Amino acid sequence: MANKLSNHHGGWIIIGTFVLAALFTVLPLPDWLEAYRPEWVALVVIYWVMALPDRIGLLAAWIAGFFIDVLEGSLLGLNALALALVAYLALSLYQRMRMFTAVQQSSTILILVGIHQLLSFWVLTANSQNTAPNLIFMISALSSAIIWPFIFVALRYIRRSFQVT
Amino acid sequence: MLGLALLSMVMMLADSRFDYLSSVRFYASYLITPLHWLSDTPRAISDSVNNNMQSRSYLIGESQNLKDQLLQQQYQLQKLGHLEAENRRLNELLNASTIVEERTVNAELTGESPDPFTKRVLINKGSNQDVFVGQPVLDAFGLMGQVVDVEPFASWVLLITDPQHSTPVQINRNGNRAIATGTQDSLQRLELNNISDTFDVMIGDVLVTSGFGGRFPAGYPVGVVSNVVHDPGAPFATVIVEPTAQLDRSRNVLLVFK
Structure with missing residues (x-):
């Protein structure tokens, strides 16, 4: 994704994790589960920003978001903006987040994904695509926070076993 | 960040109010199409397993039922053909515009919008099969919705029960x-x-x-x-x-x- 310097390895692995996250984003779910779907791509963005902040940053997040927009058929630029914002916040927090315990990390994820959701919600409302006057859209921030420790361990395992730097 | 935010906002504005970005979306969706196919594979596999595992007696029963249904509907069609011809003659007498013959093409549902606030579904026919924006989509029982977004091999259909429709x-x-x-x-x-x-x-x-x-x-x-x-x-x-x-x-x- 980012510029491929000689000391970087495993760019395809990073892209692969994004593709997998995108796949989980559109995998059909029963209607009642739909609102609980974690923001997979946001989680993957946050992980790679934490792990390789010199490599995955705003631009990578923005491009990933752009393709999510095409994939979901949503407003072009909506997810791009939200994910770039998440990456921006994660970039300013990553040194602290690396020191956090699992619970602290999860609560940070709750805030970050919550901001992601809120921003998407605002844009959709401004575009009058959204008339839901409730907080259901925040549930996925909660499920993202709950699933984060597992994602973190899984992605760390991938990063270490493929020596992505 | 500011630059990207500005770019996204301009893109969203262009996408929602004007039609400039449809070609961008169209070409980007070439890269995305394999993901649609992949996300549909669990369903496709379970369907093919279901199809291959039916018992003989069930299939015989189903075929009998379908034959009965076909007979019933052919009977109704006989009357319908007559009525349609009569209707056209009367319309011609009244000099009203003639009813256009419509042609239908089958498509299959392959996905659903992950956004819980919109009611959109994905079908497996796109611009390569001449699908166009605004095209009506029906099922066997009535009107389902209309095509709102066309990709090369798939299109998004907005259902009639979406609050925006x-x-x-x-x-x-x-x-x-x-x-x-x-x-x-x-x-x-x-x-x-x-x-x-x-x-x-x-x-x-x-x-x-x-x-x-x-x-x-x-x-x-x-x-x-x-x-x-x-x-x-x-x-x-x-x-x-x-x-x-x-x-x-x-x-x-x-x-x-x-």
Whole structure:
């Protein structure tokens, strides 16, 4: 994704994790589960920003978001903006987040994904695509926070076993 | 960050208000199409397993049922052909515009929008099969929605029960016209807009497309009135319509070409 310097390895692995996250984003779910779907791509963005902040940053997040927009058929630029914002916040927090315990990390994820959701919600409302006057859209921030420790361990395992730097 | 934010906002504006970015989306979706296929594979596998594991007696029974159904419908078609010809003759006598013959093409539902606030589905035909934006989509029971976004090998269909979608309808019984709009809460619920208390509508009335607005051909079933509430305090009556199309179950849909 980012510029491929000689000391970087495993760019395809990073892209692969994004593709997998995108796949989980559109995998059909029963209607009642739909609102609980974690923001997979946001989680993957946050992980790679934490792990390789010199490599995955705003631009990578923005491009990933752009393709999510095409994939979901949503407003072009909506997810791009939200994910770039998440990456921006994660970039300013990553040194602290690396020191956090699992619970602290999860609560940070709750805030970050919550901001992601809120921003998407605002844009959709401004575009009058959204008339839901409730907080259901925040549930996925909660499920993202709950699933984060597992994602973190899984992605760390991938990063270490493929020596992505 | 500011630059990217600005870029995204300009893109969103261009996408929602103008039509500049449809080609960008179109070409980017070439890269995305494999993901659509991949996300559909669990369903495809379970379908093919189901198909291959049916017992002989079940298949014989099903085939018998389908034959019976076919016979019934052919019988009804005989009458329909006569009626259609008669209708056309009468229309010609009245010098009214002739009814256009419509051609339909089968498509299959392959996905659903992950956004819980919109009711959009993905079908497996795209611009390579001449699908166009605004094309009506039906299932075996009635109107499902219209195509809103076309990709090379897939297209997005906005269902008639989406809160952003309105369908011009008329009541089959008396020809009264109205507009049916989707609702936020349920997939199987439409409401008629601005219906005065004196409007002649009853529970059980069948609504069909009126053909107004030029988007949907006239005469396709849309829904059945399931409830009419006259609240003296409200300016309009609340008319609840249940769509006849099986929006939550139909896998096989029809695209209408003129």
